[in-house]
Amino acid sequence: MKIIGISGSPTKGGVLESAMTKVLESTGHEWELIRLSGKNIKFCRGCIACAATNRCVFRDDMDEIIEKIMEADAVVLGGITRNNGVNALMKNFMERLSPLFHRKMLLKDKPVALVSTGFVTTQEAYKDLSEFVNGFRMNEVGNIVTGGNASCYVCGFGETCPYSAHRAVNGDVKITNDTFYRFEKDSNCEEEATQLGQTLAQAI
Ligand SMILES: Cc1cc2nc3c(=O)[nH]c(=O)nc-3n(C[C@H](O)[C@H](O)[C@H](O)COP(=O)(O)O)c2cc1C
Numbered sequence: 001m002k003i004i005g006i007s008g009s010p011t012k013g014g015v016l017e018s019a020m021t022k023v024l025e026s027t028g029h030e031w032e033l034i035r036l037s038g039k040n041i042k043f044c045r046g047c048i049a050c051a052a053t054n055r056c057v058f059r060d061d062m063d064e065i066i067e068k069i070m071e072a073d074a075v076v077l078g079g080i081t082r083n084n085g086v087n088a089l090m091k092n093f094m095e096r097l098s099p100l101f102h103r104k105m106l107l108k109d110k111p112v113a114l115v116s117t118g119f120v121t122t123q124e125a126y127k128d129l130s131e132f133v134n135g136f137r138m139n140e141v142g143n144i145v146t147g148g149n150a151s152c153y154v155c156g157f158g159e160t161c162p163y164s165a166h167r168a169v170n171g172d173v174k175i176t177n178d179t180f181y182r183f184e185k186d187s188n189c190e191e192e193a194t195q196l197g198q199t200l201a202q203a204i
Pocket of ligand 1 (some may be wrong): 085
């Protein structure tokens with residue numbers, strides 16, 4: 001058995017990756033985490049040639065990723081919230097999975113667990129991921145939503161900027177180590193991630 005995780009976060013070792021790793025480890029099976037960040041994945045141009053062939057006209061890193069997803073027994077899909085929706089890396093990846101949709105619904109019934117993060121608008125990435133996998137008739141076995149971190153924590157202006165998301169949420173308090181959300185410190189979420197991995201393994 002092999003589980004493939006696809007991470008849409010550009011942050012190596014960030015919240016999303018930590019949560020996804022916990023889910024993947026908890027399956028008890030062989031697993032691999034693929035980071036979309038840094039991959040050569042062109043934007044779908046909407047030519048719909050893939051309707052006839054179930055293959056995209058572009059040759060890029062999606063070829064290998066699609067091969068691994070097709071071979072995998074289950075998938076863990078992870079996206080972060082940006083501008084009130086799932087982030088662009090993940091959105092582009094989802095659009096490029098279109099060749100697997102037409103006529104054959106090639107991902108139908110494949111078990112998938114969803115992991116998403118957010119600082120304020122925490123459900124937005126989850127909603128986008130869920131609508132996507134359900135449209136592809138995948139078997140969504142469950143999900144977790146972790147906390148997230150505002151970019152205002154690290155931009156250098158978070159305590160003074162009038163538009164700071166940090167100030168909007170936390171008020172006039174100093175940004176310290178404790179301000180940051182860390183998945184490893186969130187024991188409830190860690191437990192949910194462990195259970196999600198186990199549920200995914202049972203669904204195979
Ligand atoms: C450009 C940008 C836009 C963001 N927009 C939102 C948002 O609309 N809502 C929200 O809750 N978090 C937002 N965030 C916070 C991210 O969701 C947060 O950084 C992420 O959860 C952390 O995951 P990571 O450590 O894996 O990067 C935004 C972050 C960036 C950099």
